[in-house]
Amino acid sequence: MTLAFNQRIRQALDDRKQSDLFRSVQTLEGGNQPVFQNNGQRFHNFSSNDYLGLASSDELKSCYQRAVSELGVGSGASPLVTGYSNQHHSLELALTEWLGYEGALFFSSGFAANQAAVFALLKKGDLLIQDRLNHASLMEAGALCDADMKRYRHCDNDHLATLLQTDKPTMAVTESVFSMDGDIADLDTFISACQQAGALSMIDDAHGLGVIGEQGNGAIGCTAQRVDILVVTFGKAFGLNGAAILCSKEMKEYLTQFARHYVYSTAFSAAHAVTITKAIEMIQTQHWRREKLSELGAVYDEVLQSAPGYISTQTPIKPWLVGGEEQVLRLCNALKQEQIWTTAIRPPTVPKGSARLRITLSATHDIEAVEQLATSLKRHSEGC
Numbered sequence: 001m002t003l004a005f006n007q008r009i010r011q012a013l014d015d016r017k018q019s020d021l022f023r024s025v026q027t028l029e030g031g032n033q034p035v036f037q038n039n040g041q042r043f044h045n046f047s048s049n050d051y052l053g054l055a056s057s058d059e060l061k062s063c064y065q066r067a068v069s070e071l072g073v074g075s076g077a078s079p080l081v082t083g084y085s086n087q088h089h090s091l092e093l094a095l096t097e098w099l100g101y102e103g104a105l106f107f108s109s110g111f112a113a114n115q116a117a118v119f120a121l122l123k124k125g126d127l128l129i130q131d132r133l134n135h136a137s138l139m140e141a142g143a144l145c146d147a148d149m150k151r152y153r154h155c156d157n158d159h160l161a162t163l164l165q166t167d168k169p170t171m172a173v174t175e176s177v178f179s180m181d182g183d184i185a186d187l188d189t190f191i192s193a194c195q196q197a198g199a200l201s202m203i204d205d206a207h208g209l210g211v212i213g214e215q216g217n218g219a220i221g222c223t224a225q226r227v228d229i230l231v232v233t234f235g236k237a238f239g240l241n242g243a244a245i246l247c248s249k250e251m252k253e254y255l256t257q258f259a260r261h262y263v264y265s266t267a268f269s270a271a272h273a274v275t276i277t278k279a280i281e282m283i284q285t286q287h288w289r290r291e292k293l294s295e296l297g298a299v300y301d302e303v304l305q306s307a308p309g310y311i312s313t314q315t316p317i318k319p320w321l322v323g324g325e326e327q328v329l330r331l332c333n334a335l336k337q338e339q340i341w342t343t344a345i346r347p348p349t350v351p352k353g354s355a356r357l358r359i360t361l362s363a364t365h366d367i368e369a370v371e372q373l374a375t376s377l378k379r380h381s382e383g384c
C-alpha cells in the first residue's frame, strides 16, 4: 500500500478509537435466536431485528430446507438474465396483492433497494427531501445522486411542507418506523403534503412491515393514502434477507430499465423467494407474534417508565438514551456482565450527544428475560 493510504487508514482508525467510536464485529453462535453464545458464555439477545422470531422458526426452516432440496441454492444470475423464476413471480403476486401495488422488484438488500430508487429516479436539478433521521442508505444516496438534497426536522411534516414549496421535480422520503428511535412517522400527513405539492412520495418500511398495521401490513395499514414507492425489507420481521420496491406498473418498467442495483446484481434464489412467501403467510396469520410483542413491551414499560433514559415507543425498538459515547459503552458492558446483550449506538449512526442502547424485543423472548433486562437497566440507571 502507498504511504498516503497507510497514513489515512491509520489516522482514521486512531480517531475512531480515541473518540470511543471504534466498531468491531463479534463472533456469535446463534445471533438469530433469543439466547446465543459468545466466547462460551450465554446471552439474552436484545439486539436483533428478528422482531417476530421467524429467523429461528421451525416452520420457516423446514420450508427453506424443502425449497432448497427442490430448487437448489443460488439464482444463477440477475433478474433480467435467468434470475427471475416462477417462485419469484409467486412472491411478487403475494406481496403486491397483500400491500395493494401493481408491481414489485426484488433486491439483495434494503440498502440496495433504497439506493436504486433514489439513483434511478432523481436527476440534476431535482430535489430530494428527507427526514433528517432517515437511514444511512437513503442519506448516502441523497448525497451521491445528482439532485439537491434537503432534510426536514424529524417527523415534522410542517417543515416538510415548507421545503416542498418549490418548482423543482421533488421526491420526499421517510421511514415508517425509525430504526434507532422506534417512533412512527405520521404517514397520512406525509403523503398528503407530497400530494398537495405534486411531489413523489416514498416510504422505507423496513421496520414497519410485519410489526405495525393490520395483520402486520406495516406502513400501508397506518394510512388511508397511497404512497408512490414503498420499500420493504425481508431482513427484519421476515427473519430472512432481501428487499422489494413496490410501485405502479409503469414505475416498475422504468426501474427495470434504469435501476442499476436491479439490473446488474444477482437475484436472491428461488428457494429464498419461496421462503419469503411463506413468511408473508406466517406474518398474516400468526397474530400471536405481534400480541406477544405487545405483552413484552408492557412488561418493559411498567418497570422502566419513570427511569431516566427510558423512551416510550409503540414498536419493539426501545431506545435507551444515555448521551455520551463512553457512558453508553460502559452500560452496554455492564449489562453483558449480566448476560444481557444490547447494542451501543453511537455517532455517526445517531446525532452527537444522543448515544444510546438500541434494545429490541422479539416474540421469542420470554417474559422473565424482559423482566431481567428491565430490572438491570433500572438498577444501572439509578446508580448513575
Ligand SMILES: Cc1ncc(COP(=O)(O)O)c(C=O)c1O
Residues within 6 Å of the ligand: 108, 109, 110, 111, 112, 114, 135, 137, 175, 179, 204, 206, 207, 233, 234, 235, 241, 242, 243
Ligand atoms: C430503515 C432502514 N432501511 C433500510 C435498511 C437496509 O436494509 P437491509 O439490512 O436489508 O440492507 C435498514 C437496515 O438496517 C434500515 O434500518
